[in-house]
Amino acid sequence: MEKPVVKDPGFYIMVLIGVLIMFGAPIWFDLFTIMQVTQYVVLSVYALSLAYIWGFGGILSFGQSCFFGLGAYTFAVASINMGETTFPFILSFVLPAAFGAALGYFMFYGRLSDVYLGVVTMVVTLIFWKIINHTAGPEYSIGDARLGGFNGIPSIPILNMPGDPEAWLDPAQMFSFFMFLLIVVYIGLRVLIASDFGRVSVGIRENETRSSLLGYDVRRHKVIIFALGSGIAGMAGAMWATYQTFIDPNAFSLEMSAKALIWVMAGGVGTLVGPIMGVILLQWLSLKLGTLQFLNNFVILGAILMVLVLVLPRGLVPSFRHWALTGWEMFRRRERSAPPAKEVASDV
Amino acid sequence: MSLLEVRGLKASYGVVPALHRVDFRAEAGEVVGILGHNGMGKTTLLRAIMGYVKVTGGEISFDGADIRGLSVNARARAGLGLVPQGREIFPNLSVEDNLMVGIATQKGDTGPIIAEILELFPRLKRLLDRRGGALSGGEQQLLALARCLCRRPKLMLLDEPTEGIQPSIIDEISDTLKVLTARQDITIVLVEQNLDFITGLSDRVYAIANGVLDSEIPRDRLTDPQAVSEFMGFAA
Amino acid sequence: MSDPDDHKVIRTTGLTMRFGGVTAVDHVDFALNEGELRCLLGPNGAGKSTFFKCLTGQLTPTEGVVEFRGQPITGWLTHDIVKLGIGIKTQVPNLFNGLSAYENVRLSARRKHLAPMARQKSEEMLVKCGVADLAKREVGLLSHGQRQLVELAMVLAGEPSLVLLDEPAAGMTGDERDRLARLVLELSRNASVIVVEHDMAFIRQIAKQVTVFNRGAIFREAPIDEIMRDRAVQEIYLGKQADVAA
Amino acid sequence: MDYAIIVVIEMLRAISWLVLLAAGLGIIFGMMRVINFAHGEFLMLGGYTVIMSTKVGVNIWVAILILAPLCVGLFGVLVERLVIRFLYGRILDSLLATWGLSLLMIGGVTLIFGNTVEGVSTPLGSVDIGAYSIPAYNFVLIGFAALFLLAIWSVLKFTKIGLIARATMQNPAMAEALGVRTTWVYMATFGVGSAVTGLAGGLLAPLTGVVPTMGVNFVGQSFITVITGGASMVAGTLSASTLLGSISQATTIATGPVYGDAALLLAALVLLRLLPQGITGRIFTRSL
Amino acid sequence: DDDAILVGGLHDLSGGLDTSGIPMNQILNLAIDEINAGGGLLGRPLKPVIYDPQSNMSLYSQYATQLALKDKVAVVHGGITSASRETIRPIFHRFKTLYFYNTLYEGGVCDRNEVTLGTTPAQTVEKLIPYVMNLWGKKVYTVAADYNYGHITAAWFKRYVEENGGEVIETEFFPLDVTQFGSTIAKIQSAAPDIVLSALVGSGHFGFYRQWAAAGMKSRIPMASTTFGAGGSEPIIMTPEEGDGIITSFGYYPTIDTPANIAWKEKIVAAYPDNTPVLSELAEVTWEGMMIWADAVKEAGTLDREPILEVIESGKTYDMPAGKVSIDPKTHHAIRDVYIADLKDHEFIIKEKYSQVQPADTQMVCNLEEDPNANVHHEISLN
């Protein structure tokens, strides 16, 4: 964290790659591939929301899908009622963020921490999941939108140009817009993490007692982090809803929460690029597996996850970084014998 | 033959070396002191002997056997005991249970051990029911010592045992250890910063600097802090 | 409750902390003058660390009042209390383990200073505490003594006006301890300081007025020489150390 | 009056159900700080053991009480040796790995045994209480729940094994230095936790549909019960099961299962907020 | 074979729905083999493109897109739950890929691009209710799964019970993950109905039948259902003590005693001697879907969607293992024979057959002749 963001070449490389894909993909790829990649982009935004609160705020949420689902349903209900998507899209950030702030207040001011925090988020998610699953009856509608229970809400509007409800984005435009959002979220989080606020967050992650002994208000800090993560997850939910034009209670499921955890872990906690890699790798994998007629896909996917944990315990990105650093260290040590030292890599 | 003999020991954390060369021995019934500045490798040395830190070269023999291949618990069962820096009390066990853990892995009649130990550490008597984590720093240190002794180790590795202990109890501990070693029951390797304590107790004192331990500090020089500093690598 | 004319940095009245049946701090009336350096002695388990925790709000006292410069702060949250200008080095080093020593110290300095100044202050404090060469090392992997020094640098970097040091000399060799003593004396020129320590060699170098705790209550309060000669203190605490001093 | 008796028995059964679901997970999570996401699949494996062995003619009680815990316990030991032992202290990695394990088990059982095998019907028939009749098997569930708790409590309380296990979980490195073979402790603890889960799965087999994916129906409840209970395994499991089980069952009887489930979740939420370390984190701190 | 005609298959082959998906996929492949054995279509062989959505909606959506845009298949058969259908149906509609949904469901889909062959509640419930009321009495207690299908089915239950002069004294809905039914069983005992009607679904709800039998209720209150055994697995998983005597109604039973069905079953055993699929309406209707599409391709002489749809809308009648089937041009739903059967020792004993039952529910809300561009799933409301 030593290095300010402006001096880190990795950051610029990532942004450059992002911008390149954002403009290039619609030219290079066919429609199917673009829609495919769009999915990775949407889920990457979702993964980043957890990567941020967990990796840089030390808040472990087993219920990130609560906000994802809330954003998705907010967008679905608002856009079906309004026949327009700009305001609903903004609302799908604001409402989950507000709910995240409220829940965060409930949890952090109640001094919940550790697994207990994880379980409370999980329980809240389960409550949403139960409730939304219970809305099958026709009496459960908000305006024109039937909530639909287990079956979900079909025919969710596709994003339109702001101010012009008739001007729907085609898949390529939708892709570019989502890619743009991903880049914005990435840059935003990177800058935030490198800021003083971010350094304090990391301090709180490392040691809450010490943070408060230095005069930092741990609770308020965590609420802000949590709310921001919730907003981003909500936005990802809205992107998901409009991308699929369909949403069902699975958006609120434990599986959806667990997936976010898995992506972040697979990619590496404490990084932002890692979780994006995690999304791409694992989503691609389960997609590929389904096209093969080989054994049972659950067996293969399960085995891969287990091996992944054992072989890459720190996650993809940190493992590679560690191997690279260790190699470099050994090389250096062969050159000259240095006093014992392990320096802290400045990483994001 | 010496009870413990360490020759040419090297150890490292991952690829980062921490001990470069350590040579010393401890005869049965002896107290061997080790002095050194912060970060010079004292804790690392004790942890290497106990089996926590990977040894990358050299030899450790204990009671005539090479113990480099043994796990920590095997070394413990062979008669090594450690009172670690930081005490490492089981925070959610009562004081009594903390003591019992050391005994629980041993066979035979273990009933009287606790009573004996409490005679050595009377201050623990009224704390038996308290949670380990709720003890004061000094109380924890006493508990750690007592817990180690419960196993009746042949060789006890003490990492700064006087840290955080009130002066009068330091004296008591010193007396207790003297009694134990006088009975030839126990051999001690003592890492310590408290010069009075270490000189009062040790038969021989070594200095460690930058992961290198090779020189014994002659007894007559130990009373002179200036000389000791020189042995430890750099003057104040 | 307090006389507006007396300049007490910290004052406790009837301060009591009980854990179930254990009374760790028992009706302590304590006051520290502005700019004073006070040593707090007492047997293991006397309640010294608990007393510190009550001052900083880590524990909420069962009874009694804590005032900081005349303002009652009992029941306040830790971060609000320390923002008034208190820095504490805890008995067990309490650090941001995954971060570098520099980053640890900076997190403290940044409370007081803007970024560029915070950097300068942090580096200065690392040098002052003799751990400048550890600046980039991960503190979780440092030796015990190294961690003590980093924590000290961290506390000083926040430039508190009241410094609480819980066994700062633990695990230091003779010359390291001497340097620490000089540092504490220098510090006390600009701040009020309370030091808890069992190392009498250290205490003798810095102490003026001394408070002795026993079983949670104040047992004696007197200048150091008097304390060293006090039979009762020798009995409960010093043992043979007293003879060495005499 | 008859209905009141039925309600009481239903309450007890609901509580026992939670105890059975949570006990094995409580051992594994409570002692080892490993979140076994495959807990539901361990239950499923217990159920399959019962079904498969009764199919080849084994007596149902032998299948439930001996084979199910034995098979699942051994499977647990295997899993511990191959996977879990590398993941102690890495609570989330263990979550990820056991998530993988749960998928693997669902797929594996489907491959090996198929997903539609004939179940076993509930033994013992029914008992009439006034105008009502209930499964006599309910009393077996209630009895076993009580037995589970008693057994775990006795082991922890009266044997050195319990002490060694608890010390190992709190500070494995130090326990090693005191001569504890921590590898064995871990293996045994995970094995016992798995066996208990297997027994629970076996007990549930005659009451639920035993299919490879059944686990998902149980894992949430089990986990919430364990966490709400807090640090002490016996007191925690008992108090959490009692509170959550009776609240949700009362709500279910009064309104319906949706609100019953929601009531369970809300109760857990409120409890955790009021007692941030779980029930026994605050109230029964010193109990087992 | 570069000139092979690609046929998409999208059934869950792993995860919770594989009990239904695997047999459907087996039958789909068998149908394709049979067509190929007969020389293929338009002189070209058929080639299946099979993806496994792993009981996961987002994979459904991706594979649907892949089948439509990348593989450019001629037709897709698949989808099991309504949720999965509503995920993929709009995709096929948008990318003009002909789609066959071969599952019984709650009714109401109105989309000219989709052909729906399974029964809807109006077809089965309408026959089942008078049959069982006649046998057992007029007081009914309904237990149903708490989702769309369960709600709509329960509403049809109520409507037909009332039309037949009976009364539904209580309807209870259960979330799909409920596994304990003790309190409900006690409630039913208090209410003392003549009949329990079940529209329970899924593995959690198996517990109801188990606990019902364990409480000794089998001999006291009889039960009927339009969901028990829908996917084929319940009659196997339940022991005879638990399952026997439950009366159900579906569009197909393996025990249908016609030469066509017997021959078809033999074919299946021959093709899958070791892993013979569990037969149910879902599996049989999947066969129908493939055969009806193949027939339409032959008759239209092209793979183009429009001419094929015109053939399908022409009102032809097909002979299938389940009996006679024709497609209602207004709704693209099947007009078909419906059966009532009683479970005994893992087998459904057929009690009654009703010929050519109309999908009356969907007909209430959908008319593709008037609105060929319709693209909705109507919630059929009976209240």
Ligand SMILES: Nc1ncnc2c1ncn2[C@@H]1O[C@H](COP(=O)(O)OP(=O)(O)OP(=O)(O)O)[C@@H](O)[C@H]1O
């Ligand atoms: N886990 C670790 N990984 C990497 N380096 C470490 C680790 N533990 C200790 N070190 C480094 O190894 C060196 C020796 O540390 P050690 O703890 O042995 O010192 P020590 O002599 O016991 O010091 P002290 O008196 O402060 O306890 C130090 O520089 C320390 O920073």
Ligand SMILES: Nc1ncnc2c1ncn2[C@@H]1O[C@H](COP(=O)(O)OP(=O)(O)OP(=O)(O)O)[C@@H](O)[C@H]1O
């Ligand atoms: N959370 C707690 N619960 C119960 N007892 C406690 C708790 N914290 C401290 N105590 C007890 O209160 C007494 C005072 O402890 P404290 O840590 O304040 O002592 P101390 O004076 O700092 O001792 P030392 O010099 O050994 O560090 C001790 O006997 C300790 O066991």
Ligand SMILES: NC(N)=O
């Ligand atoms: N076909 C359904 N909705 O089960």
Ligand SMILES: [Mg+2]
């Ligand atoms: Mg050390």
Ligand SMILES: [Mg+2]
């Ligand atoms: Mg203390």
